[in-house]
Amino acid sequence: MKAELKPVIFYGVPSGCSLASVIASEWLGQPYHLVRIEMMDKWPEQFARVNPRMKTPAMLTAQGDSLTESLAILQHIGQRGVAQGLGFIPGTPNADRLASMLSYLVTDLFAAFAPLWKLYDAGINDPVQKSVLRQYGEDSVRVEYAYLDELLADREWLLGGTKPTVADAYLFAIGRWAEYHKLFALEETFPNVARYMRKLAQDPAVKFALEIEKNSDARGNGSFQGHVDIAQLEISKASFTSNLAAA
Numbered sequence: 001m002k003a004e005l006k007p008v009i010f011y012g013v014p015s016g017c018s019l020a021s022v023i024a025s026e027w028l029g030q031p032y033h034l035v036r037i038e039m040m041d042k043w044p045e046q047f048a049r050v051n052p053r054m055k056t057p058a059m060l061t062a063q064g065d066s067l068t069e070s071l072a073i074l075q076h077i078g079q080r081g082v083a084q085g086l087g088f089i090p091g092t093p094n095a096d097r098l099a100s101m102l103s104y105l106v107t108d109l110f111a112a113f114a115p116l117w118k119l120y121d122a123g124i125n126d127p128v129q130k131s132v133l134r135q136y137g138e139d140s141v142r143v144e145y146a147y148l149d150e151l152l153a154d155r156e157w158l159l160g161g162t163k164p165t166v167a168d169a170y171l172f173a174i175g176r177w178a179e180y181h182k183l184f185a186l187e188e189t190f191p192n193v194a195r196y197m198r199k200l201a202q203d204p205a206v207k208f209a210l211e212i213e214k215n216s217d218a219r220g221n222g223s224f225q226g227h228v229d230i231a232q233l234e235i236s237k238a239s240f241t242s243n244l245a246a247a
């Protein structure tokens, strides 16, 4: 069974950063499966073999290896999607630019939202703690959105090319959190980010990934091969707990 596996992406709802891995898989246009994780419910035990940290996204590659962390998964998809412009040949300046942008997004931008998720997930009741977390989160997000708004002023896509890369999938997945947490009026405050988000929201792969999150039976462009039951998957050790593979 292992050898026959198509890549499998484990995505989390509600509103997970894993949306990016689904969008990128759809843009790649090669067969893949999905496993849905309801993050507010009890997580399936088997998932610990894919990611012992119990976080989404995670992936089983076509070789059956588990791969965790958005950055690694998106780079993996990007390298398979050089022809589509999703990523670049390793060692080239554009590959460096993409790595740099992805690193910024998964560290600085993602981290800016951390206090807001803490507030959301931990059910904090103390009004002082609540207001400190809220203010700190909002201030941090504003700093990053100001940077992104300037960057996007004269470019259609994040890296300035003519096609979206995996970094655009990730920015859409995270960028929607400002609205989720009702932080500010995006259109008035950061018009370039707003325009960018509006444009991506019209993209068929993005629409598909959002429908999937809603648990609809969306079909996508034909590369999605359906959901699979995690219990049916043969899962070896997660990549970061394994030894280096022989070259």
Ligand SMILES: N[C@@H](CCC(=O)N[C@@H](CS)C(=O)NCC(=O)O)C(=O)O
Pocket (backbone or CB within 6 Å): 012, 015, 016, 017, 018, 039, 054, 055, 056, 057, 068, 069, 070, 071, 106
């Ligand atoms: N460093 C990881 C973080 C992944 C992460 O925190 N995922 C969130 C969803 S966006 C999650 O799974 N949260 C569930 C939890 O922490 O219980 C990455 O970039 O992939």
